Amino acid sequence: MNYEAVIGLEVHVQIKTRSKVFTRVPTGYGYEPNSLTDPVVLALPGALPVMNKAALDAIIKAGLLLGCEIAPVCKWDRKNYFYPDSPKNYQISQYDQPICLGGSVEIELPGSARNVMGEHTSVPLTRIHLEEDVGKLNHGASDSLVDYNRAGTPLMEIVSDPAMHTAEEAFAYLTSLRATMIYGGISDCDMEKGQLRCDANISIRPVGQTKLGTKVELKNLNSISFVRDGISHEIKRQMAVLERGGTIVQETRDYDGVAGTSQSLRSKEEAHDYRYFPDPDLMPVKVDEAWKNRLRAECPEMPFVKQRRFLEQYQLPYTLTSVLVWDRALADYFEVAANLCGKPQAAGNWITNDLLRELGNAKLELAASKVTPAHIAALVKLVEAGSVLTNAAKEIFVEMFATGDQPEVIADRRGLKAAPTDSGELEQWCRESIAANAKALTEFKAGKDSAINAFKGPVMKAAKGKANPKLVDETLRKLLAGM
Amino acid sequence: MSTELFHQPITALSAALEGKRLTAVELMQAVIARTKAVEPRVRAFNSSDEADALAQAAASDARRAAGTSLGVLDGIPIGFKDVIAVTGQPLTASSKMLANFVSPYDATVTQKLKRAGAVIWGRLNCDEFAMGSSTENSAFHTTGNPWDVTRVPGGSSGGSAAALAAGEAIATLGSDTGGSIRQPAALCGVVGLKPTYGLVSRFGLIAYASSLDQIGPFARTVEDAAIVLQAIAGHDERDSTSFNAAVPDYRSELGKRRGPWKLGIPKEYFAEGLSPEIGAAVEKAIAYYQAQGCEVKEVSLPHTQYCLDTYYIIATAEASSNLARFDGIRYGHRSAKAKDIVDLYFQSRAEGFGAEVKRRIILGTYVLSSGYYDAYYLRAQKVRTLIRQDFLNAYQEVDALITPTSPIPAFKIGEKSDPLAMYLCDIYTIGVNLAGLPAISVPCGFTSGHLPIGFQLIGQPFQEANLLAVAHAYEQGHDWKTKYPSL
Numbered sequence: 001m002n003y004e005a006v007i008g009l010e011v012h013v014q015i016k017t018r019s020k021v022f023t024r025v026p027t028g029y030g031y032e033p034n035s036l037t038d039p040v041v042l043a044l045p046g047a048l049p050v051m052n053k054a055a056l057d058a059i060i061k062a063g064l065l066l067g068c069e070i071a072p073v074c075k076w077d078r079k080n081y082f083y084p085d086s087p088k089n090y091q092i093s094q095y096d097q098p099i100c101l102g103g104s105v106e107i108e109l110p111g112s113a114r115n116v117m118g119e120h121t122s123v124p125l126t127r128i129h130l131e132e133d134v135g136k137l138n139h140g141a142s143d144s145l146v147d148y149n150r151a152g153t154p155l156m157e158i159v160s161d162p163a164m165h166t167a168e169e170a171f172a173y174l175t176s177l178r179a180t181m182i183y184g185g186i187s188d189c190d191m192e193k194g195q196l197r198c199d200a201n202i203s204i205r206p207v208g209q210t211k212l213g214t215k216v217e218l219k220n221l222n223s224i225s226f227v228r229d230g231i232s233h234e235i236k237r238q239m240a241v242l243e244r245g246g247t248i249v250q251e252t253r254d255y256d257g258v259a260g261t262s263q264s265l266r267s268k269e270e271a272h273d274y275r276y277f278p279d280p281d282l283m284p285v286k287v288d289e290a291w292k293n294r295l296r297a298e299c300p301e302m303p304f305v306k307q308r309r310f311l312e313q314y315q316l317p318y319t320l321t322s323v324l325v326w327d328r329a330l331a332d333y334f335e336v337a338a339n340l341c342g343k344p345q346a347a348g349n350w351i352t353n354d355l356l357r358e359l360g361n362a363k364l365e366l367a368a369s370k371v372t373p374a375h376i377a378a379l380v381k382l383v384e385a386g387s388v389l390t391n392a393a394k395e396i397f398v399e400m401f402a403t404g405d406q407p408e409v410i411a412d413r414r415g416l417k418a419a420p421t422d423s424g425e426l427e428q429w430c431r432e433s434i435a436a437n438a439k440a441l442t443e444f445k446a447g448k449d450s451a452i453n454a455f456k457g458p459v460m461k462a463a464k465g466k467a468n469p470k471l472v473d474e475t476l477r478k479l480l481a482g483m
Numbered sequence: 484m485s486t487e488l489f490h491q492p493i494t495a496l497s498a499a500l501e502g503k504r505l506t507a508v509e510l511m512q513a514v515i516a517r518t519k520a521v522e523p524r525v526r527a528f529n530s531s532d533e534a535d536a537l538a539q540a541a542a543s544d545a546r547r548a549a550g551t552s553l554g555v556l557d558g559i560p561i562g563f564k565d566v567i568a569v570t571g572q573p574l575t576a577s578s579k580m581l582a583n584f585v586s587p588y589d590a591t592v593t594q595k596l597k598r599a600g601a602v603i604w605g606r607l608n609c610d611e612f613a614m615g616s617s618t619e620n621s622a623f624h625t626t627g628n629p630w631d632v633t634r635v636p637g638g639s640s641g642g643s644a645a646a647l648a649a650g651e652a653i654a655t656l657g658s659d660t661g662g663s664i665r666q667p668a669a670l671c672g673v674v675g676l677k678p679t680y681g682l683v684s685r686f687g688l689i690a691y692a693s694s695l696d697q698i699g700p701f702a703r704t705v706e707d708a709a710i711v712l713q714a715i716a717g718h719d720e721r722d723s724t725s726f727n728a729a730v731p732d733y734r735s736e737l738g739k740r741r742g743p744w745k746l747g748i749p750k751e752y753f754a755e756g757l758s759p760e761i762g763a764a765v766e767k768a769i770a771y772y773q774a775q776g777c778e779v780k781e782v783s784l785p786h787t788q789y790c791l792d793t794y795y796i797i798a799t800a801e802a803s804s805n806l807a808r809f810d811g812i813r814y815g816h817r818s819a820k821a822k823d824i825v826d827l828y829f830q831s832r833a834e835g836f837g838a839e840v841k842r843r844i845i846l847g848t849y850v851l852s853s854g855y856y857d858a859y860y861l862r863a864q865k866v867r868t869l870i871r872q873d874f875l876n877a878y879q880e881v882d883a884l885i886t887p888t889s890p891i892p893a894f895k896i897g898e899k900s901d902p903l904a905m906y907l908c909d910i911y912t913i914g915v916n917l918a919g920l921p922a923i924s925v926p927c928g929f930t931s932g933h934l935p936i937g938f939q940l941i942g943q944p945f946q947e948a949n950l951l952a953v954a955h956a957y958e959q960g961h962d963w964k965t966k967y968p969s970l
Contacts, residue, residue, distance in 0.1 A: 039588050043808040046568045046687040089807035275851035280693035
């Protein structure tokens with residue numbers, strides 16, 4: 001039988017705020033255990049939460065970026081359950097009135113080839129709500145220790161509709177969502193630091209059936225690749241169960257990305273009654289139009305919108321845009337360079353090939369680069385003017401990256417400039433080259449324009465590589481025209 | 484009228500301190516000596532720190548000597564109900580769960596009183612986690628009523644009322660969720676004020692029912708209550724439910740606001756179950772106001788009959804969640820018998836909480852459970868709105884309401900074994916918390932058995948200045964405040 005998978009993702013994204021969501025203690029990763037705590041974080045007797053407005057700003061911004069409807073009031077509920085990582089034994093969250101409703105994530109499916117744009121679709125969102133992160137348990141041989149540094153970090157839960165059908169779609173969804181969050185300055189989404197975490201709800205059904213199958217929740221998907229692999233593994237597992245004549249049990253499973261296996265964590269029978277109720281310690285907060293408008297003004301252009309603009313405005317090839325637009329800083333960098341030199345594709349090539357390669361080798365962030373968009377633009381102009389040849393320019397780039405000197409300065413210092421050749425001498429070399437290659441001459445005269453290139457090598461050789469290629473081309477054409 | 488220092492109001496002591504006729508250390512020593520003398524019978528304290536109190540008093544004297552007195556409360560010993568956090572002092576909520584807990588931080592009211600120079604004195608007994616009306620639910624001991632130590636002082640802030648009545652403090656703080664300041668104030672013959680919800684910060688108050696809890700003062704006089712309220716009221720950015728508005732000068736307003744006022748008598752509050760002696764005493768107070776030119780009229784609060792049910796749904800629901808943090812993981816009682824994490828929760832909480840606390844956690848958990856939420860919690864919230872509206876409607880016609888504080892005077896320790904009978908003690912006080920209003924209990928006489936009686940004045944939201952003025956007007960015409968228990 002043919003099956004169709006139905007996938008919904010629940011993504012938790014830590015919001016990048018200086019302090020925690022209900023107290024002034026700083027947020028942070030990698031600090032001494034329990035150093036980022038206070039009476040509120042530790043839920044000492046008498047401690048009360050107070051909302052961090054920056055966290056609410058961030059989630060509203062996320063909602064605006066994703067086209068959600070923003071609730072007129074931010075209301076808080078308590079989710080009650082006992083677990084040692086939860087200091088109050090309830091989590092402050094949003095139950096029946098999430099701050100963001102609806103919205104969608106635009107995704108791009110893989111294209112037929114690397115240089116071909118894939119199909120774009122949109123994955124609808126159910127809701128986004130704000131809550132507090134919990135602490136972390138470290139299990140030892142005979143005991144367990146709790147670190148509450150993470151507890152109280154503002155956390156968004158982004159819930160998609162069960163609207164995806166393949167692991168690839170889920171992968172594309174997460175890639176796009178992650179880029180959106182980074183673009184909006186909402187989160188750094190570093191999965192290794194737990195800043196983005198994903199659970200997947202997966203069911204399968206015979207193709208054509210509208211009723212959803214029994215869903216399984218997959219947890220611990222620690223990287224975007226693990227999400228793809230885990231979902232794909234779970235779909236196969238469910239199919240195998242059904243093929244054997246078995247039934248899918250509603251349960252939560254833990255995916256081990258390294259081993260590529262999963263095991264059951266708990267079944268539905270153990271599911272909690274969270275006894276949600278409005279948190280009496282926190283007043284509802286009104287979100288008016290002015291507030292939303294202020295945040296709307298801070299919303300950046302989204303990656304796919306930028307990509308479409310780059311394709312049209314700069315006439316860039318798809319592959320170049322798909323490298324540039326996913327990193328907001330890189331895209332901005334590109335635009336400055338492109339506008340300075342007026343040669344977008346050349347600038348784009350330098351950035352995506354040479355600059356990213358050198359940054360990668362040096363393990364540097366773009367912000368730390370000594371090569372500025374002005375350097376790129378200057379180099380492009382030198383090449384365009386024929387002042388330096390491509391190979392020389394490559395050398396110049398490496399030195400420019402290391403020193404931050406202007407390309408012209410490097411070219412002069414290293415003697416890499418195309419020589420301002422005496423025209424008489426150049427014309428002589430060109431005549432000799434044409435005379436030496438009757439075959440190419442015949443071809444050129446027959447209309448094969450590219451045959452002209454055959455004359456250029458000997459000229460360059462005679463000029464010891466320092467002839468201005470543009471001038472060489474012009475001289476050859478002038479001579480050939482008269483023949 | 485007693486000349487003992489420990490029986491004097493803040494106003495008199497403050498004047499003596501300012502006039503250099505008395506030092507804060509002398510006052511503290513007198514209070515300590517009195518405490519030592521009567522505490523074996525009253526048992527109002529869970530703990531006290533004499534050395535710390537004397538050091539605070541000495542610091543106060545030093546400030547006065549240097550001309551940097553912090554004001555009227557500088558050097559005045561104030562006792563704290565053991566649910567309000569004081570840095571370095573035990574904070575037990577009269578529960579085995581927190582028997583060994585020491586607070587590492589100050590409540591906002593503690594900070595404010597420290598800044599006012601008050602001497603923070605003692606941790607006062609109460610019903611466990613402020614749940615009860617007699618102090619019998621304390622895990623440590625039952626406090627005796629100073630007027631008859633075989634009787635309860637009321638509750639839950641029974642220790643705060645008893646310590647003040649017995650002269651073991653000059654003023655005290657309590658907390659009031661359903662009457663826990665006003666009822667013990669009435670039963671012990673002192674003034675007890677429950678402020679409007681949001682006037683006093685709850686930061687550092689162990690939460691019982693967050694939407695109902697308020698900290699308030701016990702004092703010998705209405706003027707003293709105004710002084711303490713002045714020090715603790717005001718917006719606190721650490722409590723989202725605290726109200727952001729200017730706080731008037733309550734003490735100076737007392738003299739400026741002279742009435743006459745329109746007083747309402749809610750007919751539902753003078754019904755079945757009210758002790759005739761109390762009813763008569765309150766009628767006399769009403770007659771006094773009338774004689775002073777106040778207009779008195781009957782009003783109706785038609786949803787009064789639902790107050791008790793509504794309260795026990797909302798308060799227990801919030802409590803079930805608020806008390807979840809007491810789990811034996813980070814602090815507090817941890818069972819030695821626990822075998823695993825779930826067992827740790829079960830055993831620690833089974834051993835750490837008393838019967839009434841467990842009863843309310845179970846009830847609260849039930850009313851929030853899936854399938855019952857709409858029928859109980861949600862409905863109770865709607866009824867709560869109606870109850871508040873009853874009061875607001877009444878305030879269209881009158882300035883304040885006058886009622887008995889408690890239907891009965893202090894009862895014998897151990898007399899009320901039925902929880903429901905105990906819950907009925909709060910029948911006149913509970914509606915005020917549900918409506919978020921300010922109310923004050925003022926002494927208005929004694930029963931034939933020499934037990935104190937109090938009446939309650941209920942004011943409009945954030946109109947404490949008016950409420951205190953109305954209470955003050957009565958107090959000026961009576962000398963109940965000069966009567967002391969013989970201990």
